[in-house]
Amino acid sequence: MRCLLLVLALAAFARAQEAPPPASTSAAAPSKPVQVFVMLGQSNMLGFGRVGPSELQGTLENLIQKHGKYGFWKREDGSWVVRDDVRYVRVMQKGDAMGVHANEWLTVKGNFGPELGFGQVVGDALDAPVLLLKSCIGNRSLGWDLLPPGSERYEFEGQIYAGYKDSPLSWAKGTVPVPIAWYAGKQYDDDVANAKKVLAELPKYYPGASSYEIAGFVWWQGHKDQNAAHASRYEQNLVQLIQMLRRDFGAPHAKFVLATIAFGGEKLAGHGLQVAEAQLAVDGRRGNYQEFAGNVAAIDARPFWREVELSPMNQGHHYNQNAETYMEVGLALGRAMVEMLGAELPRQGEARR
Structure with a gap:
């Protein structure tokens, strides 16, 4: 029984940790745009x-x-x-x-x-x-990672570096880039x-x-x-x-x-x-x-x-x-x-x- 209670308590704690914090409401509603x-x-x-x-x-x-x-x-x-x-x-x-x-x-x-x-x-x-x-x-x-939209590819020391939405980060000039599971x-x-x-x-x-x-x-x-x-x-x-x-x-x-x-x-x-x-x-x-x-x-x-x-x-x-x-x-x-x-x-x- 104690083991069951411990499992239930741990599960509840895990759910609480994952749940978004609720919005507290101690202040009056704002009358001006936030x-x-x-x-x-x-x-x-x-x-x-x-x-x-x-x-x-x-x-x-x-x-x-x-x-x-x-x-x-x-x-x-x-x-x-x-x-x-x-x-x-x-x-x-x-x-x-x-x-x-x-x-x-x-x-x-x-x-x-x-x-x-x-x-x-x-x-x-x-x-x-x-x-x-x-x-x-x-x-x-x-x-x-944070490269903004509109950023273009560029060359640096023989490497081509990714523009926005390109993948991977860089590749040798003259080669075909092989995408990874992330993009610029x-x-x-x-x-x-x-x-x-x-x-x-x-x-x-x-x-x-x-x-x-x-x-x-x-x-x-x-x-x-x-x-x-x-x-x-x-x-x-x-x-x-x-x-x-x-x-x-x-x-x-x-x-x-x-x-x-x-x-x-x-x-x-x-x-x-x-x-x-x-x-x-x-x-x-x-x-x-x-x-x-x-x-x-x-x-x-x-x-x-x-x-x-x-x-x-x-x-x-x-x-x-x-x-x-x-x-x-x-x-x-x-x-x-x-x-x-x-x-x-x-x-x-x-x-x-």
């Missing part, structure tokens, strides 16, 4: 910022308790602030289906990405309900489709909402493009990405913010530096594209790198899981977005409790 920010990228957009414990250098708890930072995420009773004006939804492709990994009001819960800083700034600045819609998965390159842009297609699924059922993800506007896109990606071929095309691919996202979401005037890669901080070199420079090249204030003035902003994340001795662990490709890095990147992205939207930036240190 301002949607679509967040895209790879694993650092997903987030590896460590929350605790407080004794460990570089965790969020440590930074709040020992260094007096980011107190806007703590209530006076020590509990985490829950923003009932900023909704956070995270979806990810799982086989042939969409997995829902978060559907809740923005708060601190497990490892985090730039959404905590970004949501705090944007939520304080906008007089409208906000939805942070994160649709991404780790270990994906812009030059292959497959992750782009999945991430965009999943975000649209959420928006098509908006009240399921933002309780009481009946309308929305795509206010902006947030991009943090680049680790997997640190190779000669992909780095050489990163700027061109990024320009195409911005244009195609606006087209595919029917939001030609939506703002676009991105953070550079920053592995090693100012020591970033080689193909990594090439990718970061390509990311800065699309900045509308000082980049190469006049048409992006006032609607595209790139923030240099290298100053936010923290060394291993100040961090929870030695994991450079995830910024050593340092909460300060993830929070500062998010805050900087939020400020850049708010400035482009023409809203007033919240005062330094201002917090909702």
Whole structure:
């Protein structure tokens, strides 16, 4: 009998883990269109910022308790602030289906990405309900998995590299490509489709909402493009990405913010530096594209790198899981977005409790 009960309990737990989180309904139905920010990228957009414990250098708890930072995420009773004006939804492709990994009001819960800083700034600045819609998965390159529609084949060092919908990644010039079970842009297609699924059922993800506007896109990606071929095309691919996202979401005037890669901080070199420079090249204030003035902003994340001795662990490709890095990147992205939207930036240190 005990064995049967144990089996039933484990089965119920497994079903609960697979089921999409229900939408909580603690806030009143919004009277204005929900301002949607679509967040895209790879694993650092997903987030590896460590929350605790407080004794460990570089965790969020440590930074709040020992260094007096980011107190806007703590209530006076020590509990985490829950923003009932900023909704956070995270979806990810799982086989042939969409997995829902978060559907809740923005708060601190497990490892985090730039959404905590970004949501705090944007939520304080906008007089409208906000939805942070994160649709991404780790270990994906812009030059292959996330390649946007309209991207063409190109030649690099005797290899032909895939254009959108081509397969495989590359093949020797003069040979016939042999397709594999993946194609250039497959992750782009999945991430965009999943975000649209959420928006098509908006009240399921933002309780009481009946309308929305795509206010902006947030991009943090680049680790997997640190190779000669992909780095050489990163700027061109990024320009195409911005244009195609606006087209595919029917939001030609939506703002676009991105953070550079920053592995090693100012020591970033080689193909990594090439990718970061390509990311800065699309900045509308000082980049190469006049048409992006006032609607595209790139923030240099290298100053936010923290060394291993100040961090929870030695994991450079995830910024050593340092909460300060993830929070500062998010805050900087939020400020850049708010400035482009023409809203007033919240005062330094201002917090909702």
